[in-house]
Amino acid sequence: MNATKDNIVETKPVEFNEEEFKQDLTALIPHLRAFARSLCGNATLADDVAQDALLKAWNARERFIPGSNLKAWTFTILRNQFYSIKRRSWRATSLEPEVAEQTIVANSDAEQSMHLNDLRRGLDMLQDDQREAIILIGASGLSYEEAAEICDCAVGTIKSRVSRARKALEVIMESGNFDSDADEVRAIDAMDTILKEADAIAEG
Amino acid sequence: MTENKTSKAPKRDDLGDVFTNEELPEKIGKNLREIYDNVVNEPVPDDFLNLLSKADEKTG
Numbered sequence: 001m002n003a004t005k006d007n008i009v010e011t012k013p014v015e016f017n018e019e020e021f022k023q024d025l026t027a028l029i030p031h032l033r034a035f036a037r038s039l040c041g042n043a044t045l046a047d048d049v050a051q052d053a054l055l056k057a058w059n060a061r062e063r064f065i066p067g068s069n070l071k072a073w074t075f076t077i078l079r080n081q082f083y084s085i086k087r088r089s090w091r092a093t094s095l096e097p098e099v100a101e102q103t104i105v106a107n108s109d110a111e112q113s114m115h116l117n118d119l120r121r122g123l124d125m126l127q128d129d130q131r132e133a134i135i136l137i138g139a140s141g142l143s144y145e146e147a148a149e150i151c152d153c154a155v156g157t158i159k160s161r162v163s164r165a166r167k168a169l170e171v172i173m174e175s176g177n178f179d180s181d182a183d184e185v186r187a188i189d190a191m192d193t194i195l196k197e198a199d200a201i202a203e204g
Numbered sequence: 205m206t207e208n209k210t211s212k213a214p215k216r217d218d219l220g221d222v223f224t225n226e227e228l229p230e231k232i233g234k235n236l237r238e239i240y241d242n243v244v245n246e247p248v249p250d251d252f253l254n255l256l257s258k259a260d261e262k263t264g
Contacts, residue, residue, distance in 0.1 A: 034243035119235045139240035
């Protein structure tokens with residue numbers, strides 16, 4: 001019995017099946033879009049990033065190890081794509097709070113979406129590494145191990161980033177410093193101060 | 205003629221309502237998942253599906 005089992009493992013490695021891969025990839029599209037949207041807020045830009053990532057994943061399909069974690073694999077591709085675009089053209093395209101608000105308002109009632117927008121802005125104020133960590137762990141349902149693989153860092157690093165992100169978001173949300181009419185620059189200055197305090201708290 | 209009768213957009217001292225009966229960390233966690241899940245539950249735009257079928261034609 002044992003010998004048979006061993007045999008199966010050895011003689012039947014998971015073979016790459018293109019049709020199956022395509023189905024699995026298609027099933028992940030909603031998650032790719034959600035991860036991209038959580039990272040950048042702007043729905044149009046997020047979908048562009050997600051589409052680029054989808055195409056890259058498809059073109060790289062022969063490098064995917066069958067049986068390994070496709071979600072983590074595609075998220076890694078999306079993350080690389082996101083930061084590559086962000087480095088190139090972020091300032092020119094991304095900071096459009098109105099767009100972000102519209103996309104969120106469309107999804108739920110006005111009262112609730114107002115609070116989601118607060119959190120949305122809070123996310124925007126986090127450092128990149130903290131934002132991605134809290135999205136991966138707190139929203140996408142991935143494990144610390146998977147998140148560490150995606151972000152190419154140690155599990156402990158992810159844990160500490162998530163913890164810092166949580167504390168920073170709490171400080172930001174607690175301050176309630178979100179008057180939509182407020183001067184953006186002043187608000188960002190204030191947030192800078194708050195984040196430094198939050199960091200100090202997290203480190204201490 | 206009270207002054208606060210025609211209060212404009214209230215400052216965020218309505219946060220008390222926002223977080224009623226819910227600790228801030230839980231509220232943040234819930235909203236975070238909601239932002240993500242809202243997108244997961246959106247119908248997938250045709251662009252995405254077309255992308256894969258087009259890529260298929262090219263390579264196949």
